[in-house]
Amino acid sequence: MLVADLRANLPADRLVVDPAVIERYLHDEAEWAPFESPLAVLRPRTAEEVQVAVQLCARYGTPIVPRGAGTGLSGGANSSRDCLVVAFDAMTAIKEIDPLERLAVVEPGVVNDDLRRACADLGLWYPPDPASSPWSTIGGNVATNAGGVCCVKYGVTGDYVLGMQVVTGGGELVRLGRRTRKGVAGYDLTGLMVGSEGTLGLITEITVRLRPRREPERTIAGYFDTLVDAGRAVAAVASRGITPSALELVDRQCLLAVDAWKNMGLSVDANVVLLGRVDTAGSVGDDEARAVRAAFDEAGATWSAQSTDQAESDALFAARRLAYPAMERLGPVLTEDICVPIRAVPDMLARIEQVAALRDTTIANIAHAGDGNLHPLLIAPREDDAARARAQAAFSDIIDAALELGGTVTGEHGVGLLKMAGLAKELQPAVLDMHQSIKRGLDPYGILNPGKVVY
């Protein structure tokens, strides 16, 4: 049987069958999505060990569910019944950082912040900064094409992936992509793997692009009475032709929850806070920061300021980062991840408020507002099935509203399990067919995270 074969072919400590340990590998942060018990958890140390596991799973037809740190928010890493969970948390080597070529080569289990720190030590910068960066791993970031705070100026994870080593569904260990700055040799299979959530291959090494270290950022805060006013401020920033290095929205509920948890002494005088950052160097950056503040004021900010206190502005951004875990302390959180055109941000925020009222559901809001990427957080008290059903209806309503406004059902969290129905609404049947033909081609045994992303 599979477990016996894995044991026979891999070092003894790689396989986890103790249910108490397996418990930690059952699901990601999308607890609302279903999960079941795997046969075992494998914690490989090398690409070759991953290859052995895939070849054995192919022989037995056993599904493989890969996972990084399990910080995903769509259920993409949730275990299915009798699968093999392959956890990359023991492959944590930063193999190379090359300042001249501006690239790094890492194993998939490297924590995002660890890579960022190692790069900073060499005067370099790895931009992708999901809110989970203290915990999430590069492998998971790549598999979900994670976004983050600085995307609004610097793009998402996929924009930094040059190449990778992958074990294919057929059990081959292959190199995709390149180490050069440019290259068009064949189809962009690296790009195809990015965001495919483990359904097309298991990523065993990643080559990422780096940037030179950037200048310190200026922080501009604005308080608003309503979500819609804040949304208008986002459009006002864009219409001035400015590209801030961050433009985040946090509402009062999130700030209160963070402060109740961490006692950060956040003063919460506003219903909605917008946090802008500008990292353009010199007086040009000073001008941009003033323009961001002017855009806030023009849209009806009740208060605005450019922070001169680094500690204070860091606290505000830390609060933004901690909003999700802080809200989770209040009850299970169902996280939305829609992205709409900038013009539609005020409308979309209004629609979210309407849905909250209609479905009698508490909805807090954080957002990468400058990208139009909104994260309504739907909260239901524990063990209240009716509230849970209302939250799920609200989740579906918000997806429908986003599609109506020309948006997408997932801006950065991925499809996983929670957005499969939404994806089927967003894409034409012929496009879903294209997904399936690619999936069949690259995963001929149907063992790579089956039942996720595409039906």
Next chain:
Amino acid sequence: MLVADLRANLPADRLVVDPAVIERYLHDEAEWAPFESPLAVLRPRTAEEVQVAVQLCARYGTPIVPRGAGTGLSGGANSSRDCLVVAFDAMTAIKEIDPLERLAVVEPGVVNDDLRRACADLGLWYPPDPASSPWSTIGGNVATNAGGVCCVKYGVTGDYVLGMQVVTGGGELVRLGRRTRKGVAGYDLTGLMVGSEGTLGLITEITVRLRPRREPERTIAGYFDTLVDAGRAVAAVASRGITPSALELVDRQCLLAVDAWKNMGLSVDANVVLLGRVDTAGSVGDDEARAVRAAFDEAGATWSAQSTDQAESDALFAARRLAYPAMERLGPVLTEDICVPIRAVPDMLARIEQVAALRDTTIANIAHAGDGNLHPLLIAPREDDAARARAQAAFSDIIDAALELGGTVTGEHGVGLLKMAGLAKELQPAVLDMHQSIKRGLDPYGILNPGKVVY
């Protein structure tokens, strides 16, 4: 028969069967690659007309060779025997430019410079700037993932493609991608189409990202005695952590050829010229420009200067842009397009000189040097079969050297016909298999530019 069916199902003026007109659609700029006569040329006006053509070709099993302006350099648009050439030169509408969302929606036949001009009128910038930008089309740029001069700072065509409308090999008309700033709904099929050279779908509309208009650039020129010195200057710029907005190399042969053709009055006192540009605003940009010049000097420039004369610096860049057609006047040009790590640029330039001597072949050099993307131009006198054979051997030697130095066989021109052998050297057999399984899935009738890119 196909032609009769096309005539029956499409407006009369769409189909070209006159051999004298067909002549203009036989091949792209890769005259060294083989081409044969098509059954007919179709010049569709709408996506629906393209769909009709694909469905009819599927029925008859007739190959389709799509083409933009025919400025490609790898033979990707070369006609095959009895195919249908689908020329997008009549689909030239710029459908929308949206300053707030920073995007444009265009038909594939829009000329690159026309889009850039239309964007500039609205204070916006479409960065991708292949040397062919006065003639090449967005559809062709996307199909080949064209690079250009500003890639070194702003990336390639694919970095600006948000979404597209495509007719699939199965004859379906589908929308891929999005209009939002972010989105991870399903596999990145937009990215997969980019650079696939018409082998996975026919692109009938493209949505591109735009940037705000940038500041005027400063130009820094450096003269060098040898290619290798210039290559060391490129590495010196990178090692200072500067990202210039252009870093181009042109050798004396190219400058002389341009001047002989255009009488631009270029003074050619150097064997190799490096042209750097810096577009960072304000005093920070002034510092960067000084640092670029210092890097040139450090690497052994015999002369260097920051140009204060816009006309002079525009003339230098125009000369760079005209180098390829100018060399073509001297005889058929076989264009290389290798890309190597920055560290390997001096070595690669030395290897090119060795190959020129060994194979007794004239090789002129232009390069997007800051990207490590080199374009040795191999020139053989007309009707000299021995010289042609030597040039072809040199072409192959250069590919081998690039792979040896960790590079790729094509940095931006694509595989087409000329780089198919090189691609098979660069990619593992299992990766070529992945290409074929995707190709089979998305082109079930095998009619989309068959015989190109992958065997």
